[in-house]
Amino acid sequence: MIGQSTVLAAEFPPSVEDFYLPSILPWGAHDTYWFTKITFLVWLTVAAIIIFFLVSYRKPELVPTKKQWLAESIYGFVRNNISVEMIGPRGVAFAPYLTTLFCFILLNNLWGIVPLVQISPNSHIAFPAVLAVISYVLFIYVGIRHHGGAVKYFKAALIPPAPWFILPLLIPIEFFSNFMVRPFSLAVRLFANMFAGHMLLLVFTLGGFAMISANVWFTPFALVSWAMTIALTLLELLVIVLQAYVFTVLTASYVQGALADEH
Amino acid sequence: MLLAEVVGSTAAIGYGLAAIGPGIGVGLVFSAYIQSTARQPESSRLTLPYVWIGFAVIEALALLGIAFGFIWQGPL
Secondary structure: OHHHHHHHHHHOOOOHHHHOOOEEEOOOOOOOOOEEHHHHHHHHHHHHHHHHHHHHOOOOOOOOOHHHHHHHHHHHHHHHHHHHHHHOHHHHHHHHHHHHHHHHHHHHHHOOOOOOOOOOHHHOOHHHHHHHHHHHHHHHHHHHHHHOOHHHHHHHHHOOOOOOOOHHHHHHHHHHHHHHHHHHHHHHHHHHHHHHHHHHHHHHHHHHHHHHHHOHHHHHHHHHHHHHHHHHHHHHHHHHHHHHHHHHHHHHHHHHHHHOOOO | OOOOOOOOOHHHHHHHHHOHHHHHHHHHHHHHHHHHHHHOHHHHHHHHHHHHHHHHHHHHHHHHHHHHHHHOOOOO
């Protein structure tokens, strides 16, 4: 009994170390490894998205089949409710990228609650950071192209309509909030949601085991802890879909801000 | 001489304080949505995207609290 309990209690409380998964290739290495479960999950996500959209549009029919209807619904949702609603009629040009972004983030987040997998690649800061950088470059590029030059775009983006004597205060604020906080907050919002969600599930799961191994009479409390884990998994599902939606909507909103003619 | 001493993790206290603001903020967002829908139900569909954007942007600050709690942990 003592031997079992020390093994079960070993990892409580969960920490950042729980996010460093063992390397698969090269097997058991401790530095400079390149293939872990996270890498495999990202490859799975990309493969799933490509295969799903390719297969469901192989022979498109006027009366859609179930798979075609699902693919069209996903694209239609992002195009109508995110792209066109945020950017306007020009949003249709951005709909393919936004749909890819939405599906990629959603599927990556979903690995966090799939049984036996239960880790989301977005809980490593690298993936949200790169996605945020892509959105950052996108809205700046679109702004420069729309306004016809970098100087004109930055003048339009940084100078709010305000009396001249407040501008020295407002322009640094606008610069900071438009060009520094936006990519940072996009990345950290997605990362921290997935990180915190995973930690929360770890706390309740490992807490149940820790309670049992501390004192076998605590078993009812451990069962309550595991029931909380199930409830939190459902909450995590809401957070997953919401974070994918919000990342996409905010990217569309930044593009709309770059395309706006008046400030 | 020490009159009183608090031991333990100040990161935990810090996060507790950091969660006050976003808690109030998210409450304000949803309260505004509920009140505006009560006054004019047809507007609920128009304002719903802003509910989710507002919630996520405010929640980002609470989650920054969790993340920075680990970064600024200090000696364990």
